[in-house]
Amino acid sequence: MIKMVVAMDKNRLIGKNGQLPWHNKEDLRHFRNTTINQTILMGSKTFLNLPKKLLDRKILVLTRNRDLVIEDENVKIVHDINDIINKYKDSNEVLYICGGAKIYEEFFPYADELIISLIEGDYVGDAYFPSFEESFTLIEEIQNETFILRRYQKR
Numbered sequence: 001m002i003k004m005v006v007a008m009d010k011n012r013l014i015g016k017n018g019q020l021p022w023h024n025k026e027d028l029r030h031f032r033n034t035t036i037n038q039t040i041l042m043g044s045k046t047f048l049n050l051p052k053k054l055l056d057r058k059i060l061v062l063t064r065n066r067d068l069v070i071e072d073e074n075v076k077i078v079h080d081i082n083d084i085i086n087k088y089k090d091s092n093e094v095l096y097i098c099g100g101a102k103i104y105e106e107f108f109p110y111a112d113e114l115i116i117s118l119i120e121g122d123y124v125g126d127a128y129f130p131s132f133e134e135s136f137t138l139i140e141e142i143q144n145e146t147f148i149l150r151r152y153q154k155r
Helices: 025-035 044-048 081-088 101-110
Strands: 002-008 013-015 039-043 058-062 075-078 095-097 113-119 136-143 147-154
Touching: 002 013, 002 025, 002 101, 013 101, 025 113, 025 147, 039 044, 039 101, 044 058, 058 081, 081 095, 081 101, 095 101
Parallel strands: 002 095, 002 113, 039 058, 039 095, 058 075
Antiparallel strands: 113 147, 136 147
């Protein structure tokens, strides 16, 4: 099963210069609680721009760069998106896609669920999440103190 977990503003903005355009501790806590002890996948730019190490997760880093080396036993570099899709698409094991924008676009057709943190406010940035409303149905909405958590399921 493939799930996407993403924080965005009302305009689907997700990034600015490889970073989040905001700092929201409550959403970061939600991300940690959602992905702890799980397998997550992100692109190399997203991984290399992380402000700190993500503990207690198996991390797959998708890259075309065959020379990239990451010295961490919890990180595996992968190069073939089809291998990942074939492994997780019809599996009971969940893979959480965590960005960036290009990775979301590539995995979007295969996502079973979207876990979206809607961050309040107006921000400026350069990376956006794909339009999803036509392909997914809202199944849950939870108002948190600083963001709205929305879960969508593929139609």
